[in-house]
Amino acid sequence: MAEESALPPTPQLFVDAVLAYQKTAAIRAAVEIGLFAAIGPTGADAEAIAAQVGASTRGVRILCDYLTVLGFLEKSGTVWYQAPVTRTFIDPGSPTSMASIIRFLAGPELLRLFLEDPAGYIRRGGSEGLANTTPDDPIWVTFAESMTPFTIAAAKATAAHVAAWPAPPRLVLDVAAGGGMFGISVAQACAGASVVAVDWSDVVAVADRNADQAGVGERYRTLAGDAFSVNWGSGYDLVLLPNILHHFDHASCVAMLRRVRDSLAPGGRAAIIEFVPDSDRVAPPIPASFAFMMVATTQHGDAFTEVEYVAMAREAGLRAETAVSLAPSPERLIELYA
Numbered sequence: 001m002a003e004e005s006a007l008p009p010t011p012q013l014f015v016d017a018v019l020a021y022q023k024t025a026a027i028r029a030a031v032e033i034g035l036f037a038a039i040g041p042t043g044a045d046a047e048a049i050a051a052q053v054g055a056s057t058r059g060v061r062i063l064c065d066y067l068t069v070l071g072f073l074e075k076s077g078t079v080w081y082q083a084p085v086t087r088t089f090i091d092p093g094s095p096t097s098m099a100s101i102i103r104f105l106a107g108p109e110l111l112r113l114f115l116e117d118p119a120g121y122i123r124r125g126g127s128e129g130l131a132n133t134t135p136d137d138p139i140w141v142t143f144a145e146s147m148t149p150f151t152i153a154a155a156k157a158t159a160a161h162v163a164a165w166p167a168p169p170r171l172v173l174d175v176a177a178g179g180g181m182f183g184i185s186v187a188q189a190c191a192g193a194s195v196v197a198v199d200w201s202d203v204v205a206v207a208d209r210n211a212d213q214a215g216v217g218e219r220y221r222t223l224a225g226d227a228f229s230v231n232w233g234s235g236y237d238l239v240l241l242p243n244i245l246h247h248f249d250h251a252s253c254v255a256m257l258r259r260v261r262d263s264l265a266p267g268g269r270a271a272i273i274e275f276v277p278d279s280d281r282v283a284p285p286i287p288a289s290f291a292f293m294m295v296a297t298t299q300h301g302d303a304f305t306e307v308e309y310v311a312m313a314r315e316a317g318l319r320a321e322t323a324v325s326l327a328p329s330p331e332r333l334i335e336l337y338a
């Protein structure tokens with residue numbers, strides 16, 4: 001029998017979960033009105049903030065006090081200051097600002113999928129209809145434009161991994177490229193690499209712009225279409241599969257991996273980059289929690305385990321190396337070869 005805890009349980013965990021939407025609302029309001037920029041490095045009071053962002057003093061006062069309770073601001077007298085987490089990760093002036101992820105992760109599309117009928121997707125075992133896997137869904141343009149701060153760590157770690165191969169890749173396919181960070185980072189790390197990026201047409205337009213901005217535009221080509229059917233050619237030394245397989249069921253992943261196998265150059269390799277939970281599926285917290293994102297936003301997606309990815313690869317005629325960490329990202333990389 002488990003030892004009884006010395007302290008009586010409190011309902012706080014439950015109350016926090018019930019009210020979690022208030023945190024989402026407050027942080028989204030703050031980013032959308034430009035609150036953190038208005039507070040800036042020197043701090044400001046409600047009147048000054050309200051005047052700068054064009055909001056009511058009452059709204060600003062109440063929002064700032066709540067953000068102080070949550071730890072995003074500090075208050076002295078009537079003036080609020082940015083707390084360290086805000087200064088580093090949310091202030092739009094910070095080089096490590098992640099504020100843009102609000103547009104996708106706390107945007108109206110995801111909130112609707114998650115909160116409108118949570119019991120519904122649990123009963124069905126997935127979203128109603130295709131949800132985020134609908135062809136050309138504009139949500140992926142929002143993703144491509146806003147999620148770079150989230151994907152950059154895994155992209156850089158992936159690029160460092162393949163740049164250390166005895167023969168770094170020359171022809172690279174980035175399947176479901178999104179904002180393109182994975183292929184672009186590989187192009188930056190491997191001077192001889194050319195990249196073909198596949199995604200829906202409005203999404204690859206974002207990747208193309210990002211490649212130009214990153215200075216690799218001349219070695220970067222885009223191909224618009226469905227990753228399950230578009231003719232992406234062959235002869236690839238590296239096929240990147242970052243954050244795509246988790247949207248689909250086992251059979252679809254095998255079908256995608258067969259296409260990947262058929263497009264590899266002799267000696268070529270593929271790299272699955274994913275949130276891969278341990279076999280118990282409850283750890284580590286971020287990869288394990290990712291499955292809940294999939295049940296709410298896709299019909300059949302999941303946070304597959306390493307054993308499951310290895311099985312898919314085998315069915316597709318590929319062998320797999322042991323998964324490697326992409327720290328500081330919580331994602332892992334599984335290398336596949338024919």
Ligand SMILES: Nc1ncnc2c1ncn2[C@@H]1O[C@H](CSCC[C@H]([NH3+])C(=O)O)[C@@H](O)[C@H]1O
Pocket residue numbers: 133140143144151175176177178179180181182198199200203225226227228241242243244247
């Ligand atoms: N059938 C499909 N064909 C092409 N792209 C797709 C398909 N289904 C989903 N996607 C794209 O898959 C991406 C998933 S988000 C991941 C983007 C990127 N690989 C990254 O890791 O940051 C989105 O950009 C979608 O548009």
